Amino acid sequence: xSEPNKLLEVKNLRTSFFTxxxxxxxxxxxxxxxxEGEIVAVVGExxxxxxxxxxxxxxxxxxxxxxxxxxxxxxxxxxxxxxKSKSKEMQAIRGAKIAMIFQEPMTSLNPVxxxxxxxxEVIRRHKKCTKKEAWEIGVRALGDVGIPDPEARMKNYPFExxxxxxxxxxxxxxxxxxxxxxIADEPTTALDVTTQAQVMELLLHIVDTMNTSxxxxxxxxxxxxxxxxxxxxxxxxxxxxxGTTEDLLTRPAHPYTMGLLKSVPKLEERQGExxxxxxxxxxxxxxxxxxxxxxxxxxxxxxxxxxxxxPELRSVDGKLHFKACHLETIPEEGx
Amino acid sequence: MLTNKSETLLQVEGLKVYFPTKNKVNGxxxxxxxxxxxxFTVKEGETFGLVGExxxxxxxxxxxxxxxxxxxxxxxxxxGRDIAKMPMREIKTIRRELxxxxxxxxxxxxPRQSVYSILKEAIVCDRKRHSASEIQERVEDLLRxxxxxxxxxxxxxxxxxxxxxxxxxxxxxxACNPKLIVCDEPVSALDVSxxxxxxxxxxxxxxxxxxxxxxxxxxxxxxxxxxxxxxxMYLGNVVELMESRELFNNSQHPYTKALxxxxxxxxxxxxxxxxxxxxxGEVPSPLRVPKGCPFNPxxxxxxxxxxxxxxxxxxxSSNHFTACHNI
Numbered sequence: 103x104s105e106p107n108k109l110l111e112v113k114n115l116r117t118s119f120f121t122x123x124x125x126x127x128x129x130x131x132x133x134x135x136x137x138e139g140e141i142v143a144v145v146g147e148x149x150x151x152x153x154x155x156x157x158x159x160x161x162x163x164x165x166x167x168x169x170x171x172x173x174x175x176x177x178x179x180x181x182x183x184x185x186k187s188k189s190k191e192m193q194a195i196r197g198a199k200i201a202m203i204f205q206e207p208m209t210s211l212n213p214v215x216x217x218x219x220x221x222x223e224v225i226r227r228h229k230k231c232t233k234k235e236a237w238e239i240g241v242r243a244l245g246d247v248g249i250p251d252p253e254a255r256m257k258n259y260p261f262e263x264x265x266x267x268x269x270x271x272x273x274x275x276x277x278x279x280x281x282x283x284x285i286a287d288e289p290t291t292a293l294d295v296t297t298q299a300q301v302m303e304l305l306l307h308i309v310d311t312m313n314t315s316x317x318x319x320x321x322x323x324x325x326x327x328x329x330x331x332x333x334x335x336x337x338x339x340x341x342x343x344x345g346t347t348e349d350l351l352t353r354p355a356h357p358y359t360m361g362l363l364k365s366v367p368k369l370e371e372r373q374g375e376x377x378x379x380x381x382x383x384x385x386x387x388x389x390x391x392x393x394x395x396x397x398x399x400x401x402x403x404x405x406x407x408x409x410x411x412x413p414e415l416r417s418v419d420g421k422l423h424f425k426a427c428h429l430e431t432i433p434e435e436g437x
Numbered sequence: 438m439l440t441n442k443s444e445t446l447l448q449v450e451g452l453k454v455y456f457p458t459k460n461k462v463n464g465x466x467x468x469x470x471x472x473x474x475x476x477f478t479v480k481e482g483e484t485f486g487l488v489g490e491x492x493x494x495x496x497x498x499x500x501x502x503x504x505x506x507x508x509x510x511x512x513x514x515x516x517g518r519d520i521a522k523m524p525m526r527e528i529k530t531i532r533r534e535l536x537x538x539x540x541x542x543x544x545x546x547x548p549r550q551s552v553y554s555i556l557k558e559a560i561v562c563d564r565k566r567h568s569a570s571e572i573q574e575r576v577e578d579l580l581r582x583x584x585x586x587x588x589x590x591x592x593x594x595x596x597x598x599x600x601x602x603x604x605x606x607x608x609x610x611x612a613c614n615p616k617l618i619v620c621d622e623p624v625s626a627l628d629v630s631x632x633x634x635x636x637x638x639x640x641x642x643x644x645x646x647x648x649x650x651x652x653x654x655x656x657x658x659x660x661x662x663x664x665x666x667x668x669x670m671y672l673g674n675v676v677e678l679m680e681s682r683e684l685f686n687n688s689q690h691p692y693t694k695a696l697x698x699x700x701x702x703x704x705x706x707x708x709x710x711x712x713x714x715x716x717x718g719e720v721p722s723p724l725r726v727p728k729g730c731p732f733n734p735x736x737x738x739x740x741x742x743x744x745x746x747x748x749x750x751x752x753x754s755s756n757h758f759t760a761c762h763n764i
Contacts, residue, residue, distance in 0.1 A: 147628040264719055294490035295655065296716045299699035303715060321629060324658075324701035327708045351705035365633035366703050367662035370685040376640075377662065379633035383598050 106137040108176075109315050110159070110200075110283055115173035117151075117158045120166060124388045128154040128168075130339035133415075136283065136315050141306070143318045143326040143347075145362075146336035149384055152319045155336070156285050160196055161187040178282075198228040201276030205288035207268035211260040217244075217271050218256030224275050243278035244271065247304055266297035270304065277308060284308070287319045302329055323366055327351050332422065335359050338385050338395035341415060345423035355418045355425040357400045357432060394428065402432050446481040446649050447502070447617060452511035452521070454494070454501045458724070469723050471497040473673035474511070476750070477666075479617070484643065484650040486664030486681065488657055488696075490720055494673040495653045499619045502651065503535050504528050515617070533563060533613035540622035542602035546594040552580075552605055553590040559612035579608040582645075583638060600631035607638065611646070619651045624659060636663055657700050661685070669693050672723060672731040675750060678758040689759045692732050730762065738763050 117129040128151045136142045146152040157163045159175050161182070175182040177195065185192040196202075204210045212220060221240040222233065231239070237256070244252035247270040260268055269289060276284050286305065290298035306329060309316050318330060326333055326347065333350045335343040335358065343356035354360045361380035382399040391397065393408050400407070407428050415424040454472040461467065472494040479485040487495045500506040502513050504520055513521040515535070520528065539545040546555060556576045561567055567575075580587055583604040594602055603623060610618055620639070624632045640663065642648060654660050660667055661681050669677040669690065677690040688694055698714040716735050721727060727734050733743040742762050753759040 147630060266719055294720070295657075295696060295699045296490065297719060299713070299715060303713075322701075323629070323703045324708075326701075327703050327705055328701035348705055351703060362629055363703055365630050367633075367636070367656075367658040368704065369658050369661060369697065369700060369702055370707075377633040377636055379637060380630035381634075383600060383631070384628075 106140070108135045109138045109140075109178075110317075111135040111174075111176040112155075112159060113174040113176070115155065115158055115175065116171040117154055117163055117168060118171055119168045121388070126388045127339050127390060128387060129158055130390070132173075132336075132339070132341055134334050134341065134344070136317055138282075138315055139309065139313065140332065141309055141316045141318065141330050142332045142334070143320060143330035144334045144336060145320060145323060145326055147321055147384060149387065150336045151339040151387070152336045153287050156202070156287055156317070156319055160200065160202055160285070161185075161192055162196075162202075194228070197224055197275075198279045199281060200283045200285060201279065201281035203269070203272050203276070203284060203286040203289050205291050207265065207272055207292075208260060210272060211268060213260055215259070216256065217258050217260060217263065221256070221271070221275055221278060225278050228279050239278050240274070243274040246277050247271075247274045247308075248300075249274070264297075265293050266301060269293065269301050273301075273304060273308065276314075277312065280312070281314060283315045283317065285317045285319070288321070289318065290325065291320070291322070298325075305329075323351075323362060335362075338390060339387055340395070340412070340426065342396065342427070343425045344415070345418070349419075349423040353423070355423065355432070356396075356427050357402050357429075358396050360432070361399075361401075394426075402429055404429070444481050445478050446516065447479040447651075448512070448514040449478070449498075449502060450476050450512040450514070452476070452498065452501060452513065453509045454497050454506060455509040460724070467724055470673050470726060471723060472501060472508075473726075475668075475670070475673075475675045476511075477668050477675065477678060479649060479651060481616075481649055482643070482647055483666065484652050484664045486660035486667040487651065487653045487670060488655065488660050488667060489670035490655060490696075492672075492720060492723060493670040494723075495655075495670050496621055498670070499537070499621050499651060499653050503532075503537055503619055505537070534616040536610035536613060536615040536618045538603075538606050538610050538618060538620045538623050541626055542599065542606040543594060545606060546602060546609075548594055550593070551590070552585075552592050552594075552597075555605065555609055556580075556590075556612055559609045562613070575612070579611055582611060582642065583608045598631075599627050600634060603627060603635055604638065607635075607642070611642070615648065617649045617651065619653065621653045622655070623652075625654060625656065632659070639663060657684070657696060658702070669696070672720065672726055674731055674760065676732065676760045678750065680756060683757055687754070687757070689753055689757070689764050690732075690761050691736050691738050691763075730760075 113133050115129055115132045119126040119128055132155055144152045158170050218240055222236040225236040225239050241252045244255055249255050249270055290301050305316055308314055330347050332346055334341050337358050343359045354363055364378040380399055385395050392411055394412050397403050397407050410428055413426045413428050415426045418425050452472055452475050456469040456471055458467045489495045501508040508521045512519050553576055556579055557572050560572055560575050577587055585604050624635050652664055661684050664681045667681045668675045671692050677693045695714045695716045702708055718735050729745050730743045730748050733739040748760045748762045750758045750760040753764050
């Protein structure tokens with residue numbers, strides 16, 4: 103296999119929010135990439151900066167209070183951070199080349215316009231075509247995402263659709279614009295399990311057939327194990343571990359990832375088996391320590407972890423598996 | 438686990454909760470059958486899980502059991518007395534034994550009351566005399582039970598994290614020395630690492646205080662972990678009732694199987710080998726429940742009889758009940 107092409111590469115991205123008192127470091131030196139045709143997941147708990155990272159890539163961070171302080175976002179050979187948020191170049195990419203799907207589809211669709219008018223608006227913005235052509239592209243896209251009777255559905259308002267259907271309509275916009283990359287921020291969290299499976303299978307199908315890459319941002323490790331090829335785990339604004347899905351789920355190397363895996367209830371498990379939670383709560387991003395931010399909750403932490411500055415990502419196996427942890431080895435069952 | 442020897446604490450028989458609507462079809466008013474004839478028993482000291490997707494009636498069932506909602510029909514027998522038809526005055530005397538914990542602790546706690554005041558309100562609602570020092574002692578006792586720091590008692594809900602707020606919600610429910618707690622999605626709003634802490638707390642409190650839970654959730658893995666028996670609900674009906682250890686390997690209803698396969702697991706190798714059953718369509722509106730088996734339009738195994746006749750819940754293997762014609 104030849105070296106796969108990197109579609110998006112983010113280097114040393116830093117985004118902070120400034121309050122009257124202090125600086126909240128939401129994204130703290132984050133680097134990642136996604137190859138063409140790949141499905142990558144960014145996993146983390148609420149407040150870890152996973153969504154702000156994606157908003158920064160799309161330059162959708164509200165300024166002020168937010169500010170992208172530095173880094174590079176390389177997409178198709180260009181650094182997107184060179185463009186202003188409201189520039190023509192950025193607008194040509196946002197929504198077309200890179201599409202974004204949010205958790206709550208009701209809030210990302212305008213309630214007073216029909217779904218059809220919202221889809222055609224995006225199509226006409228990015229493609230040279232007449233209203234009628236745009237409408238036809240829209241109908242086809244709705245059909246492609248598995249909405250029955252797309253002609254009639256185009257005339258529906260968002261409230262006339264179910265949650266799953268609304269999410270499909272948003273995916274249809276990405277399909278209609280032939281997006282190269284779909285960033286899905288918690289795409290199925292608001293949906294029921296059976297609908298969640300349908301939406302994920304649809305996204306998988308789109309990646310397989312349409313030369314698209316997919317970046318899933320989620321807190322759901324299960325979702326990731328089923329669909330993603332590579333995973334980045336975020337904690338307190340940093341990536342603490344990355345690697346293939348197999349690496350992370352079968353040989354987790356960072357204590358945080360290990361903790362997450364142990365705290366999820368399994369479908370098949372003997373009665374009486376206890377969950378092992380991660381003690382404590384995530385840190386306040388405004389008051390991050392100089393040392394490893396997981397130190398206060400880490401069951402394996404040593405004096406050394408507190409003395410040294412926050413650890414950098416380093417390779418675990420010389421290949422794709424990286425971790426940001428000072429510890430060389432972690433005892434198998436040492437708690 | 439206390440299962441076989443212990444006694445039945447709560448028995449639900451043919452519980453129905455219907456909501457009338459203003460709509461009419463052919464002159465007949467349309468009725469939303471939110472809970473349509475469900476029956477199950479809960480033994481003392483056990484955890485009974487109710488699972489289903491949104492709109493299946495699990496929350497309505499929980500509320501009807503506590504008489505927060507008045508059931509349309511059916512019996513809810515608690516300690517030998519039928520709560521479903523009891524006059525409100527009598528309900529008040531036993532309500533302290535039946536408590537409710539909600540999904541979103543933020544909206545179920547008064548933002549203008551401190552932790553101390555929230556707990557005090559629950560403690561003094563028995564209308565007995567309490568001295569200030571008794572209340573103080575009891576508040577501290579409750580905080581210790583839910584592993585909250587004693588210094589938290591001056592805080593307000595907005596100064597607490599989601600996990601801490603849920604602990605406070607639990608402490609408030611415990612203030613009345615309850616026997617039965619209906620937990621409605623108590624961990625769904627929490628992050629994974631915090632979720633595990635709260636699940637463990639539920640289990641510890643159960644063994645320490647001999648509590649009985651009805652645990653309502655949509656997350657199969659969570660319910661499987663905490664409950665000893667599980668009822669699967671679909672469109673107001675219980676379609677399968679079983680020991681939770683049977684869920685993974687021996688579930689029989691096609692809906693349960695589809696639900697199981699839709700839940701991704703974190704076990705990498707297992708996930709690679711699992712067969713996925715993808716259901717067609719979505720849950721129909723409870724205004725238009727299909728004729729026959731409510732699941733028949735989405736069921737991969739539906740036959741003619743499924744479209745005509747509604748299946749009864751019957752024992753399909755030992756202590757395992759399924760409502761399906763094809764088993």
